[in-house]
Amino acid sequence: MKTKLFSVVAFLMLLGSCNKPKLIEIDSERLLETVKILSDDSYEGRAFSKPGSKKAQNLILERFNEAGLQPVFNNNLLQEFSHTFKGKNRQDVFPIEKPNQNYSNVPDTTAYGANIVGMLKGESAKSIVITAHYDHLGIRDDKIYNGADDNASGTAALFTIAEYFKTRPTKHNLIFAAVDAEEIGSLGAEYFLKNYSDKSNINLNINLDMIAHSDYDPELFGCGLFHYPDLRRPLEKINSDKVILLFGHDDPENTEQSDWTFSSDHRVFHRQKIPFMYFGVPDHKDYHRHTDTFGSINQEFYVEAVKIIIQAVENLDEHLAD
Template structure:
């Protein structure tokens, strides 16, 4: 009888250990603090090529240095780029600015942006690129659009994810790309990929955009499996008892869900036939409004989202090596 009891108990322990969520240790306070800084009024909504955006770039560079990420561009994290809006006056491109007389006749507008890129070296030459855009909508009608969820949340997550992996053995190079100008057409992500050497070595893009706001059921979506169904197994292995990881928002014929295939920077990779998984939440009441602030994110949900994404990266790092 005692032997049967011991066997039964051992079986329960095996079942329990298999279903138990994996323990992911991160500095949650630092994660939240970085999000709070990135969505502060002092950065004036981080609009492309505006002073607040440039201040944001410097903050991200410091964080990448603190983690100890390798640089990729002449010992520099900053990948600067310019973009010319052909046939458009500056006040048409940047409507938040007041038109000035000396700009009224300018037919082309050139603006300077910048991606911040860092890397953890893996055991192979294959690469997983983790992207998050840091720009947002700036100031409109006197209101600051801080973009806490969109996308200070994804940007702050980059620092925490990099910190988690920096002393762990990894098979793939992990490139952390804080990209600019997503809100006006993914200009930063496009520039990054166009100028990436050995593009054929990129096996996956993981894009983080809006991962901190879930008002009702704690649900995070992973989009992309419709296009890349072979990526399902690593995601199905993820365990969390604090949020639901759902798949979807990627099938054009699904009339019940919006299709996110081209909704953020992962579209740049998809067009180049590079597989992607996009982590995000559906549009909510604060999306692209001045109320998207640190006060309106769901802190517990955000922390768990980052832990789930870390699990995904770990699983993909192993799965894509086989």
């Protein structure tokens, strides 16, 4: 996610809408508390394969079970995987203690991670996969990179969205995937999709990454309509009196906007020609810094952003079932 750019067309569309915002009831206090927990120092930045990551996995498993999610892989919500970092390339994730050591002599390193994946059964065999990565940057230079916005915010939203739809049946199966290792190349999302048995049944990926921090106007971006314009109509029906939903950051020919098409885990689905909608905010002053803490997020904005995403899931579920 790169620079902020105001979408005049989307803003005028929002102003011109006279529909009353839909009432979406969620447990906002628990949503915020979950972000606070996941971005606590005790999770040590949730770096891939580190103890803090395992702690996050346990919390996600607990919340997925509470939401009544059913396993997608081998009767287990936990989808474990490993990755071997080749020689000198491994220092980006596992720095060695002697910075002057010749990295060309560093041995290969195998690390272990896990996705947590569960499903709410729908009325058809088709599925919408809702993803959010839970890993972050860990500890660097003795500072904990807590990753409250990036991406405790998206992870906590998974639980709230699952709880909302737990008693509201959908046309599609809703698959919730808290994926690992986004920060080092979307390894978890790739492993999920590689091992998903019937990709032709996935109608859409909705990816949540950084949805809790708006430094400027209260703007949430939906990225993907340039590639999948058929998704525009259901999203234009979404209304909010607190957050502006804008569209863009997906046209590679638009030199005035940064292109987010390959900026997060949705890229894995896009490369397999599976439509995606990515919800996020532009990079802010705390992006990939140790200052991305619970205290730096915009709480009211975040709660409303999650409600907007719930509306998007509802509308897209109906639209893609037609």
